[in-house]
Amino acid sequence: MENTLTPLLNAANQIILGKDRQIRLAVCCLIAKGHLLIEDIPGVGKTTLSHTLARLFGLDYQRIQFTSDILPADIIGSSVFDAERHEFRFHHGPIFNQMILADEINRSTPKAQSALLEAMEEEQVTVEGQTYPLPKPFFVIATQNPSHQIGTFPLPESQLDRFLMRIELGYPNREAERALLLGKQRHKIIAELPVMLTPEQLDELQQAVTEVYVSPALLDYLQNIIDFSRQSDEFAAGLSPRGGLALLTASKAWALMEQRNAVIPEDVQAVLPAVAGHRLKAGSTDAASIVAPILENVPVV
Amino acid sequence: MNSWIPQKSLIFMLIALGLITLPHSQHLPLPLFLFFGLLWSWRFIAIWKPEWLPGKTTVFLLMLTAIGLLYSQHQGILGRAGGTSLFVIALGLKLLEIRGTRDIYLIVFLGFIVAATEFLYQQSIIMAVYIVLVCIVLLATLITINGLHAKIRPTLKKAGIIVLQAIPIAAIIFVLFPRIEAPRFKWLEAEKNQITGLSDTLEPGAISELGLSPELVFRVKFEGDIPPPAERYWRGPVFSYTDGKRWRESPNRFFKRYMDTPRFKGKAYHYTLLMEPQNKPWVFALEMPARFEAPLQRNGFYQLTTTKDPAQRAEYNITSYTQFNTGYLTKTELKDTLQLPGKPSERIVKLVKQLGGFDLKPEQFIANLFNYFRQEKFFYTLMPKKMEDNPIETFLFDRRYGFCSHYATAFVYLMRIADIPARVIGGYQGGEFNEAGNFLEVRQANAHAWTEVWLQGKGWTRFDPTTAIAPERVEQTLDIEQQIATRTLTIVPPEILHQSMDWLKRAKQILGSVDYSWQRWIINYNRASQQGIFKHLGIEDLKSIIYWLLVLVGTATLIMARFILKHKAQPVDPAVKLYHQFCQKIPDITRKPGETPYSFAARCRQAYPKHAETIDRITQLFVKIRYYPNSPKEMLEYLKKQVDHFSCT
């Protein structure tokens, strides 16, 4: 496992400079079979990150730029009349790819957003009574502009729950910025990137995540976190059962990435901001400060 | 209170009521019981078919029917049977009119009263346990009303726990609650039950088969030693008068001797006699009773009788001596004990003469007679043929098969011909020793008849002619069950009696002992026994009774409260305990609650670089034990060692 993921992470770190933690979280999210939401201002490398991951994992990649006039059919495809054969033929939309980058998802209307999110949830698309399965694996990396920007439809909380993690990238530090300014153009490097992981290896990794051991003691800790989030005054609503499950899966994936076959509280704490932040406070992007009271108050031992 | 009643409550209630009234089927008049059964089933079906419940008119008609039934069966509602019927019927009628939870409460309360009336008929330990169990179901009914969503098992469990916790307190109140002997009202008197027992006449010739019953007659608990089996003669009625066939008590039994106390010697036996309900006021004391208390009396034949109602179970403290001398003979006694129905036949006179009845000393004559029984072909049987005419002669010369009464009557008859005062004594002989409870159990099958002969200088002396023919009958323990089954005299072989008591027998003895304690301490607990306990505790007046009651009930409640209200401590992982010890051993650094073991270790390493290695090792061990699968036991021991030896100084 070290052999498979370490070079991959190293390669990704060559492209996106100084964002080691975010890259790890993104990879963790993928091997936990979750979808990822990146929230940040334009230009910090959201697209680059997703594109890099798609290359390294060797997945079909499609970017969908969400705009205010995008329609559900623009995402999932539509039946088009074939004049020669005198029948309707389903025209597959961009969603039929293994990795989707849904760029600036909050620029579109809720209608278009829900088309994507429904597909994410059900792993299939139904058009005019016909069901079309989505490819496997299927990942969505959605990016979102901070909601205070004008002309946006922020995802409602119920939809946010469908993303396993939300991360923000932030500005690069001075060193990384300098390297960025000096280096080659990113998209050229990406195009040259080798595929680091075969589909079988990815499948194995995803299988290995489910087999990571979770001790009763750790479940106690996890449940205490969930209970705390539900009872604390800080949050309007606590973690949902789906949220709790997400936290467990993400922790297991993190443990696997740390080359452990059992989850320890460190893993939970590592993924907690990314997993719980958007579930507890949709409006704020400062995940660390959202979960700070949990990390501080819920006893580990 | 809402008017909606959960179905579960109704089912619980009806089952409880069904169980409560079931034992009443034995003593309630059948029409009344069937009437209740009808009302009960009606209500049960109506749980699912509420539209079948009767209207106001129907209920009124049912009520009239009930009154009619009650009147026709009892002519009143006073007394035990009438009262019981009234409560049962009222309960049945109320079942059809449940409008709210208040009615459920009323019915449950009525149910408790009906359960109590059960004890007016039967007071066995089994009935008591049964009623307690039914009470649990009744209380569970109340729980279903107040905890609508509680499941069935937890509900029953809760009710069971409440009852279990109540029993110790109930026991304290039971002992200390001041008892008043209430005046007995005639209309409250219970109907007499059929009780078997010894008859006041003896007619061996009329019996072709001895009635053998394992029914308990009395139990004896000795303080100290128990008399050997051969001395266990429990004295009952004395038969002096005979018409040749039937033997009766002398009408002179109230004629008291003026020197009525025998001279006792030898060993004194102190014992408590617990008599089962009897139909005659006879109390079977060990021969010969010396000291006893009221309400016991001794008549002219040294038989103890009670002035209390023999149908009530009663306990007596008696002291007896097996060696005694009754002294001289009164004239009435002499007349009574030489009485003969007519002129004896020549055959018999010849026999008496042959055995030296007219020339030898009485002791010698008796010895000869015993030898005669032994040497001639006399047999002991429980199934003799009937000897209607002249039974004694038939027995002595023709049939020669008989049981104790045959031998005793024949013996006395022969004595009287020889002009020696003699009489037949009825009672019980032997008794089975209950090792579990350390007491003797005497049953109907232990019934026996023996004789008494007045000897100069010795007074009335016991002779048991049965011992001449079947000595084992007296010297060893009867196997009553076996005897009933085979209809032959069966004795428990002595080696079996002491060595290998089989489990069945042991279980029986334990049950018998439990029942004895139950009868003695619960059923028979009364003002007198209470006074004894009060004396023991130094309680003299009502004030101190109340004081003791409050103190003891208060203490019991407090203990109970601790029991009920204590919080179950979460089991602590020993590894966590050790880890906490370790954390405390590091000076100046306190672990924050949300800090993971590794980040804490990192802080410690920085502060104490010298111990970095140990800190890491302990942290890793702890994490492995707590969060990894199947950590071996040795790991924990190793961690303990590490933590014990760890020190930052």
Next chain:
Amino acid sequence: MNETVLSLKQRFALSRFMRGEKPANGALTLNQRRIFILPTRQGGGFIVLIILLLLIALTYNNNLIYLLAFMLASVFFITILHTYQSLAGLVVKPLQTQAAFTGEKAGFSFSIQNPSDQERFDIQLKLETETLLDIPPHHHEKVLLFKSTKKRGKLQAGTLTVSSCYPLGLFRAWSPLRFKMEALVYPAPATVFSVFPESEGFEGENGQSKKGGDDFYGLQSYQPGDPIRQIHWKSYAKGQGLFSKHYGGNAVADLWLDYNQTPGHDVEQRLSHLCRWIIEAEKIGLHYGLILPNKKIPCNHGPSHQHACLEALALF
């Protein structure tokens, strides 16, 4: 938990049993200080039953009936403990309040937590409305209770009574709790809707905002009468039907709701009108601001803005 020691006089003050102690700030744990127990009517009936059984036992001199009576008496004692236990240890915490318009019911929500291993059955919580709930072990439930409002301003939660008759209904344990908890009561909105006041740059006659301008607002199904240039031809070409593009945005002018320009005879009437306006303005998505003699809230829209405006009215 800040448990102050009670003086003897305070301990036996009647108000403690009915109204509760002085309002607490945070969570309250039900303990022997706050739980009171008295027999219910059924409990009284039970005593009568016991006396009756004792009389039967006495007349018949029957020890087993005595024993039954004593057992029921002990059950009666023991039930006190069990009833106490059904409340003991529960932790009640005040949560949010729901504001209401005068005359409607304000909501107070509480969380009630059962930290023990035993399930609690039929716990009744009563404010003005009441609710009955079971709490499984190590669980907590949220309850929302209502209280009717009579005048605008702040409404104190008052006494929350937690009670239970479990297990046998012979006793009722109750605990009166008071929290520092208040709900906002807005003025009642005027029943008659009067036209929005005129203010700078706003020409609404009947509250309709003008759609138009440059900002794309979204696609809507084509309605007859929509301008042809707004039809979204791209989707029509794909065979998805007719849609027209709608624009909105900067054409919406700011609406200023000024207390001094509000019709009405007295303060309450004016506040009622303002209240109605705020609701209506929010409903149709206007940017509105509020000017009160003592406060000015700049123009904005959204639920939190509406709440801020209504709060200003409530506390005026």
